[in-house]
Amino acid sequence: MERYNFTEIEKKWQEYWKNARLFNVSMDDSRPKYYCLEMFPYPSGKIHMGHVRNYTIADVYARFKIMQGFNVLHPIGFDAFGQPAENAAIKNKSHPSAWTWRCIDFMRRELKNMGFSYDWEREVSTCAPEYYRWNQWIFLKMYERGLAYKKEALVNWCPSCETTLANEEVIDGKCWRCKKEVKQKDLKQWFLKITAYEERLLNDLDKLPHWPERVVAMQKNWIGRSEGVEIYFKIKGSNESITVFTTRVDTIFGATYVVLAPEHPLVKKLVAGKPQEQEVLKFAERVAKESKVVRSSADVKKEGVFTGAYAVNPVNNEEIPIWAADYVLMEYGSGAVMAVPTHDQRDFLFAKEHNLTLRIVIEDPGRKDQNPQDLAEAYEGDGIQVNSGQFNGLPNREAKIKIAAWMEEQRIGKRATNWRLRDWLVSRQRYWGTPIPMIYCDKCGIVPVPEKDLPVVLPEKAEFSGEGGNPLLKIKEFVNTTCPKCKGPARRETDTMATFIDSSWYFLRYCSPKSDRAAFDKKEAAYWMPVDQYIGGIEHAVLHLLYSRFFTKFLKDIGMLDLSASGGDEPFINLLTQGMVLKEGEVMSKSRGNIVEPDGMIKNYGADSLRLYILFAAPPEIEMNWDDRAIEGAFRFLNRVWRLLDTLNLKFPPAVDQPSSEKEKTLDKRKELIRKTHLTIKEVSEDIQEFKFNTAISNIMELVNTIYQNIDSDIEEAVKTVVLLLSPICPHMAEEMWQSLGNKESIFKAPWPRFDPALIQEEKINWVVQVNGKVRSNIETPLDIGEEELKSLILSDERVKTWMNNQAIKKFIVVPKKLVNIVI
RNA sequence: GGGCAAGUGGUGGAAUGGCAUACACGAUGGACUUAAAAUCCAUUGGCUGCAAGGCCGUAAGGGUUCAACUCCCUUCUUGCCCACCA
Numbered sequence: 001m002e003r004y005n006f007t008e009i010e011k012k013w014q015e016y017w018k019n020a021r022l023f024n025v026s027m028d029d030s031r032p033k034y035y036c037l038e039m040f041p042y043p044s045g046k047i048h049m050g051h052v053r054n055y056t057i058a059d060v061y062a063r064f065k066i067m068q069g070f071n072v073l074h075p076i077g078f079d080a081f082g083q084p085a086e087n088a089a090i091k092n093k094s095h096p097s098a099w100t101w102r103c104i105d106f107m108r109r110e111l112k113n114m115g116f117s118y119d120w121e122r123e124v125s126t127c128a129p130e131y132y133r134w135n136q137w138i139f140l141k142m143y144e145r146g147l148a149y150k151k152e153a154l155v156n157w158c159p160s161c162e163t164t165l166a167n168e169e170v171i172d173g174k175c176w177r178c179k180k181e182v183k184q185k186d187l188k189q190w191f192l193k194i195t196a197y198e199e200r201l202l203n204d205l206d207k208l209p210h211w212p213e214r215v216v217a218m219q220k221n222w223i224g225r226s227e228g229v230e231i232y233f234k235i236k237g238s239n240e241s242i243t244v245f246t247t248r249v250d251t252i253f254g255a256t257y258v259v260l261a262p263e264h265p266l267v268k269k270l271v272a273g274k275p276q277e278q279e280v281l282k283f284a285e286r287v288a289k290e291s292k293v294v295r296s297s298a299d300v301k302k303e304g305v306f307t308g309a310y311a312v313n314p315v316n317n318e319e320i321p322i323w324a325a326d327y328v329l330m331e332y333g334s335g336a337v338m339a340v341p342t343h344d345q346r347d348f349l350f351a352k353e354h355n356l357t358l359r360i361v362i363e364d365p366g367r368k369d370q371n372p373q374d375l376a377e378a379y380e381g382d383g384i385q386v387n388s389g390q391f392n393g394l395p396n397r398e399a400k401i402k403i404a405a406w407m408e409e410q411r412i413g414k415r416a417t418n419w420r421l422r423d424w425l426v427s428r429q430r431y432w433g434t435p436i437p438m439i440y441c442d443k444c445g446i447v448p449v450p451e452k453d454l455p456v457v458l459p460e461k462a463e464f465s466g467e468g469g470n471p472l473l474k475i476k477e478f479v480n481t482t483c484p485k486c487k488g489p490a491r492r493e494t495d496t497m498a499t500f501i502d503s504s505w506y507f508l509r510y511c512s513p514k515s516d517r518a519a520f521d522k523k524e525a526a527y528w529m530p531v532d533q534y535i536g537g538i539e540h541a542v543l544h545l546l547y548s549r550f551f552t553k554f555l556k557d558i559g560m561l562d563l564s565a566s567g568g569d570e571p572f573i574n575l576l577t578q579g580m581v582l583k584e585g586e587v588m589s590k591s592r593g594n595i596v597e598p599d600g601m602i603k604n605y606g607a608d609s610l611r612l613y614i615l616f617a618a619p620p621e622i623e624m625n626w627d628d629r630a631i632e633g634a635f636r637f638l639n640r641v642w643r644l645l646d647t648l649n650l651k652f653p654p655a656v657d658q659p660s661s662e663k664e665k666t667l668d669k670r671k672e673l674i675r676k677t678h679l680t681i682k683e684v685s686e687d688i689q690e691f692k693f694n695t696a697i698s699n700i701m702e703l704v705n706t707i708y709q710n711i712d713s714d715i716e717e718a719v720k721t722v723v724l725l726l727s728p729i730c731p732h733m734a735e736e737m738w739q740s741l742g743n744k745e746s747i748f749k750a751p752w753p754r755f756d757p758a759l760i761q762e763e764k765i766n767w768v769v770q771v772n773g774k775v776r777s778n779i780e781t782p783l784d785i786g787e788e789e790l791k792s793l794i795l796s797d798e799r800v801k802t803w804m805n806n807q808a809i810k811k812f813i814v815v816p817k818k819l820v821n822i823v824i
Numbered sequence: 825g826g827g828c829a830a831g832u833g834g835u836g837g838a839a840u841g842g843c844a845u846a847c848a849c850g851a852u853g854g855a856c857u858u859a860a861a862a863u864c865c866a867u868u869g870g871c872u873g874c875a876a877g878g879c880c881g882u883a884a885g886g887g888u889u890c891a892a893c894u895c896c897c898u899u900c901u902u903g904c905c906c907a908c909c910a
Binding site: 213214217218221222224226228244245246247248259302325326327328329331332333336337338339340344345346347349350418420538541542616617618619622623624625627629630632633634636637639640643694695697698699700701702705768770772773774775778810811812813815818819821822823 | 825827828829830835836837838842843846847848849850862863889890891903904905906907908909910
């Protein structure tokens with residue numbers, strides 16, 4: 001037989017799948033549906049090993065589910081808007097559109113070479129007007145409901161990308177894309193009111209038991225709910241008051257000063273006309289210029305100035321100084337805090353620096369009657385209230401509740417919940433994105449583009465010089481328009497949408513990708529949604545996954561999306577976050593020059609070898625280290641499987657007059673092989689179901705090894721099983737072998753094999769015998785042995801006797817069918 | 825600073841209370857070959873012993889248990905996330 005010609009075979013079956021429309025699906029109530037989704041790629045030009053790993057995991061699962069009888073939706077598309085295309089256009093003096101579509105063509109071909117089971121008729125690209133039209137439509141729906149709004153705010157500005165960024169896109173004070181430092185800028189920008197959903201986004205995380213815990217933790221962290229009390233401090237000699245938020249109201253009697261963020265609006269008012277005015281304003285100005293990175297680094301010395309004004313602590317009417325300091329952030333809470341230096345480390349450091357009053361109000365149970373001046377650091381633990389008026393003597397946790405209630409009664413405070421989540425800034429001052437469908441009219445103000453006028457098409461003619469900001473600003477035909485209300489002259493919004501909007505609902509578009517009546521067909525979406533299995537990188541744990549959850553809830557609320565089948569409003573039921581692919585412990589990157597190209601691997605070893613290797617090397621969730629030599633091992637294994645066909649075809653019927661001892665031996669071998677075959681079906685099915693592909697593969701390898709060890713018995717059933725079990729992982733070779741085994745239809749029309757529990761039963765038990773917990777012997781017994789019989793058998797074992805050395809048995813522990821431990 | 829995850833042969837990893845190192849990669853030796861490739865066979869945690877065997881061994885230390893890579897505590901290291909969040 002000819003050797004395994006993967007190039008030819010892989011091409012043959014990819015053609016076959018396409019022509020037979022094997023993976024093109026439609027609604028079918030006779031079978032359970034299964035929606036298997038991977039995070040669609042940004043078309044940067046080439047697929048990389050990260051994509052290969054992500055999509056191979058998904059593909060194995062999709063094919064596995066097909067064979068299990070599910071109606072499997074497994075789509076792909078391209079997240080095609082975004083800045084790299086624009087940068088490439090500037091660099092190559094071309095157009096982002098041309099660049100993007102070229103990249104898409106290239107990547108599509110590469111994906112096809114991998115043999116993924118996509119329904120290619122559902123492919124979407126977010127940069128097509130048929131797609132982004134619905135971004136605009138959803139935006140308008142949000143605008144109608146007050147969830148899209150424009151406001152002037154201090155926003156994150158990346159000077160190098162020349163655009164604004166969402167909070168989620170600022171990592172360590174730097175731009176997530178170009179890693180340059182982000183500046184703060186006062187701009188009027190479009191926001192989506194994701195905070196209107198904060199409570200649901202938080203609480204519904206508990207309805208996602210099949211999400212990785214750390215993703216849930218990261219989202220909880222990001223939404224950042226904290227409960228506490230808002231307290232109102234009157235300002236001495238003024239009608240104004242300062243609102244502060246605290247989670248430690250039990251320390252209120254220890255508040256010895258109040259601190260405002262330097263940019264707090266009250267600061268200017270407080271210092272007006274005071275001797276401190278110049279100093280304070282200068283300080284505020286200096287802090288405002290500081291970047292987020294500098295300001296938020298924890299080891300920086302806390303700086304601040306006294307405003308000259310005093311506040312009144314409402315619980316004891318004490319007058320305490322008001323300071324402005326850089327360690328208080330305007331973005332969080334009310335931009336003002338009550339400072340309790342004895343019980344908050346930041347306040348402690350600041351108070352020490354500026355010689356402010358310290359008063360202990362919660363006693364450290366380990367150090368009673370301490371002098372506050374002797375403290376080396378703030379005590380943030382629990383204890384008993386002291387110096388706290390009528391609350392003295394209470395444990396602080398109890399006091400916390402009582403003080404809050406009392407303050408509400410006295411109307412000097414109110415229980416409050418604070419959230420870290422901010423509204424989503426979606427305006428981008430870039431060309432290559434969805435135009436925000438809004439019009440500015442001098443007479444009518446902000447006017448939304450009427451639905452019938454959608455899409456607002458991105459004009460083709462634009463110049464990409466890289467200078468002078470957004471190219472859309474310079475396109476007169478685009479900017480100048482008429483007001484839909486008064487028909488007078490008006491201007492279009494030139495900001496485009498953040499591309500994370502595109503990916504916040506693409507999984508819905510896949511359900512009916514061609515629909516020109518709606519973003520998605522309600523019936524189709526009701527059938528396919530929610531996504532049963534979502535697979536992608538951990539880097540989207542907050543951004544994309546949070547935004548998609550928000551969009552899904554919104555679309556359900558406006559009656560677009562019917563998720564009654566799943567009883568919730570979450571888009572993704574199961575989530576798998578795959579690990580990265582590394583080379584020698586480092587991320588593959590151009591600058592490091594350590595990129596392994598999937599294309600080259602396909603050429604040398606075939607897609608099946610690549611798929612097999614990438615799954616075998618490590619469990620999907622953890623990072624894997626690429627090893628050029630190990631993929632050869634995968635290739636060798638596939639050849640070893642392939643050669644089984646030779647063995648089968650060369651087989652002669654067994655000689656009739658075999659000696660009886662030989663016959664028995666053959667029978668034994670056959671039994672052994674059947675047992676191993678059924679055991680492997682069981683193990684591999686369980687492993688694939690749980691994404692344990694590496695052990696699934698090692699189990700298949702063991703079965704292949706067993707076949708070779710019993711090569712002179714009847715191996716046909718075992719070989720057939722190997723081919724079936726391997727088919728989701730190495731689909732091309734499996735199809736070819738399946739055909740060689742005499743099957744006329746695709747292996748993916750065949751049912752997933754089942755095991756017979758009776759056949760995997762062991763005929764004997766091999767007991768592990770321990771003496772004092774150490775393995776000392778092995779004993780074989782029939783299945784139905786009684787405990788007494790077992791005991792006497794074991795105690796008569798020579799090795800056991802030696803180790804027991806006639807000592808009395810203290811305990812005799814039997815683990816059924818496995819192990820015995822004799823304690824002496 | 826807080827949170828989460830992980831640490832097992834030369835390497836990737838397996839075992840999640842019950843024979844630690846399955847399955848591979850690599851290495852060494854051998855068979856086949858004029859030779860090479862491919863393939864096949866054997867060995868492959870450490871120490872010790874002629875051998876049978878014994879002892880040690882899952883980052884370090886302690887604990888629970890008849891039994892611990894697995895559970896608990898302490899420490900160290902690495903990775904990720906969050907972070908002057910009041």
